[in-house]
Amino acid sequence: MRRTPASAAEIREWIQGHLIYPKVVLTPTSFAVDRLVASGDGEFPGGPLSFALVFDIKDDQVIDLAIEPV
Template sequence: MSSITLTKAVQNFVTTTNAHDEEALFAVFAPGATVVDDGTTYATEDAVREWIRVHQVEPRIVITPTSFERNRLEASIDGEFPGGPLAFVFAFTTQGDLVSHLSIESA
C-alpha cells in the first residue's frame, strides 16, 4: 500500500480530528476561517467551534485518508453515527500551516 503525503495543515487537521480534542482541532484553523459542511457555512469563531464539537468530536469522527492531490483530501470517515464508514472529499484552503477554509462534500 502506498503512503499518502499530506501538507502540514491537512495532516494537523486529520490528526487532531482523530484525537477528538476540541481545542487542538480549533487551533488548526486560522483566525476568520470558514467551514462549509452539508450545505451549511460556519463563518464565525463560535460557529466553527460548534461545528467541531457537534460534527467532529461528539460523533468521534475518524478520518482515514485515501488520496490527496491539490489540497483535496478524499477519505473514509467512520465514527459513532449510523451508516459508516462513508466517503467524503475535504477541499482545503490554507494559510501557512493553518486551515483558512474547509469545504466538505460526500464523495
C-alpha cells in the same frame, strides 16, 4: 472578547472541551494538491462515509476549507 489559542496544548484542550458525539475518525484514502479524500467511520449508523476536504491555500496557509460528500 475571545482569545485565539496560542499553543498546540491550548488547541487540544479546546477541542477536547468541545467534542460533540458521535466521534468520527477520518482515514485519508487519496490526496491531490488541494483535495484530500477520506473515509469517515465512528459511532454513527451508516458508516463509513467518504468525504472530500477541499482546501484553498495562499502563502502556504489554508484560507478556506469545504467538506463535501463523495
